[in-house]
Amino acid sequence: MSDRPTLVLGDGGILTSLRTRREMFKMMAMGGVAVLLPSMLTGCSDDNMVGPEGPGTGGPLTIDFARGDIAILQFAYALEQLEADFYIRVVNSFGGAGLSQAEQSIMVDLRNHEVLHRELFKAALGSANGFTINPTYPGVNFNSRQSILEAARTFEDLGVAAYNGAAQYISNADTLTLAGKIVSVEARHASAIRDLLMPNTTAFAPNAFDDVFSPGKVGAAAQGFVTEELILANAPATFVQGPNNNG
């Protein structure tokens, strides 16, 4: 009994380290015991208890651009899942993050908008074409206002550039307009987040033209926050650059 390995976890937060979790499960499988202090019980409710270690290590998740507009919707769905999950976590971390009441109100709005975007794509794609991603946030500290806002800026700017770049591959006019309805709201978000980081400066709109990113460039950026390996199959060979010529 006494020779079983024992791991003492005193802080629930340590369970957010996947490596530690994995070690714990491995050890328990070997007949070990973990000493669970009361503070970690909330950590155990984490719905991502078992998962890949980091970005791109799980999956794979294939989006096949040969499928036309469905692939664009899937691409958008993946990004909206990521954004929605991010803001849900932000709102759930309000206690320790030091966001002002006004900032918290903005975060709740953003969470709601992104969840509704996600749910619309989910409904549009149906079970046959839908999927669930498992986000991961390396380097993001949900107890830090600065870290939250910087991550939000990354996601919103990426969302804008992604929709702006995917639009050229949409063949259905109504789908193109729908993308337009969403991208301007993402841009409004980006503006607000940027202004929270650097109030009343030129930060809210860094260029006269927003970035227009190819699916490949967006996928590579998003991969850093998605545990599944993202595979863009049959990605379009041609890409029309935007005025910034950096897609």
Add this chain to the structure above:
Amino acid sequence: MQQSTTLEVLQFALLLEYLEADFYERGMGATGLIPTADRAVFGLIAEHEAIHVNVLRSLITGAGATPIAKPEFDYTAGGALAGFNFLPAQYETFKALAMAFEDTGVRAYKGQAARLINDKAALTAALSIHSVEARHAAQVRRMRGKKGWIVGNSREDLPAFTQGIYDGEDLTTQGGVSVPGLPMAAMFGGAAAAMEAFDEPLTLQQVTAIVTPFLA
């Protein structure tokens, strides 16, 4: 066919950009109008709109047409804002007009996107302006103490003659789906959030009706 559609869209966009560029240029040039603390923001927007004008003119010229001439503008909107002339005490009106123009610009570009579906270069350029107008809109709205996104079909505290800028923004059906009826919608803001989460397009005719009072 696509060429003439593209040109119509670009000329229409140029009219809006002329309006915005002229408005902010006059604002930045008016002594005592824009407080020092806000000049960085409006200076940037002024710069962006001037660049948009130049790029649209180049695209039109490149397509073998002649850009429309810059019209004269009447910022009292035919007397609805009687006395407005970029005077030092009129900063609140200036910001209100900025919000009106930016929210209009977002909806105007959005309404033309699908007409450019067969001209990927024009579509991409237009979209890269469209989202910048949305950034401007959010910034100006927030400087006025409003949310960065449009709430329902509310014109907020803008005068009644601007209501056309916001009509239809309270749509809750997207892609044939009732957004408030989606699973989880009730827990995440319901119909109100559904209206905020999607900006709506305006047709060329609707935008023309909004802009016409500002043409001298």
